[in-house]
Amino acid sequence: MAIHPVDQRLPIARQSAFALQHVLIMYTGCITVPLVFGAAVGLDRSTVAMLISADLLVAGIITIIQSLGVGKVAGVRLPIVCGATFAGLTPMILIAKEYGLQAVYGSMLVGGVVGIALAVPFAKIVRYFPPLVTGVVLTVIGISLIGVAGGLIVGNDPTSPSFADPKNLALAAAVVVVAVAFICLGRGMWTQLGVLMALVIGTVIAIPMGLIDLSGVGGSAWVGFPMPFHFGAPEFPVTAVVAMSIVMAVVFAESTASMLAVSEITGKPLKKADLARGLVADGMSGVLGGIFNAFVDTVFSQNVGAVATTRVYSRYVTATSGAILIVLGLIPRMGEVVAALPDPVVGGVGIILFSTVAVVGINTLRKVDLSDPINTTIAAVSVGIGILPEFAEGMFERFPSSAQILLGSGITLAAASAFSLNLLFNHTRLGELARRSRESLHPAAQTEPATSSAGDASAIVPV
Known part of the structure; x- marks a missing residue:
């Protein structure tokens, strides 16, 4: 019996080369999350270095689980690489400022447990997260994080002498120019x-x-293991737990899109049981992230693109990538070097990465029938609600602090709005009646069946 390309093992040299390429492709996106989070909540460089090491370690573990699988429990067994998602960044920053870092990782841990519990049900209701919903969420994620990148470039303290320093702006601009030159x-x-x-x-x-200080790098160990619960015993504020549970739902939608894409690229069918195991692994990233002070992981779309480009479909290649990430995560000095990167450089890279997420969201919305006024309204209202907190800072300051965690996150607002409105108007009789009424008034304007107006969940564009 012929072995499917996904299950084939390559010669060790070739397998290692493609595995290293996967790591290089995803590395910047993976480390940007701890860099931005650390800067936003005011962590010192050694602590950010620890976050980077933990981030790479957990990403490597989850990548191996997704590639090789753990019995019938976890892992989609496809050639995918996982890393920290931007979806949890804004809620984590809000939780840290309100409740502290112990609450960030306590709520992440519980969110991961919730995700594991909901993996099987989610795999059965994935049709309720079509491109109309995921496109809105991805667009808002990208737009809402651009302000964070701007803060790294310009600074967040207007009274500081270095605030809006022209040389920082020039450095960030140079980073963007170099990236555009290489990419284009x-x-x-x-x-x-x-x-x-x-x-x-x-x-x-x-x-x-004079923007780099490597004085503390030499004092860090070459080999080390991230300490569990580095910030102390985890705490579990209800609002923070709810916020991180919503993040897990968003991550599920992201990963589902990518797993469906890899399934189509490799020609290996994705059953609901396979999808459920993949989502369990996502939930496990939340649990491990909460324990080791890392981040929730999702499937990286750039690596999905690499699979399509190289046509190397072996899941053992990405499993090797996971092993490389684990090794990197066990080298604290590597984390120290990365943590020493200047904020304007990280901000310039952030502009590109965050804007790319927004554009991917827009591209996802192109799969939706936006000639349907209902779909257009759902997308417009949800995006508007999602980015409103970014343009009207302090709009929820009179609300209880616990409520501000949920309402202050545009990602949470966009996800809740898009999901609810799509459910109401594309999966109930209300939307059907509205479309029939419009058809009766303008029969020539309706040429497509209403059932396809929200887009098929299987057509979700990966992120």
């Missing part, structure tokens, strides 16, 4: 490594500008 003019792998090269070149430019 490069060939082959250089195109995929454009953001990473911008990070490296931007750091080199920052050295003569």
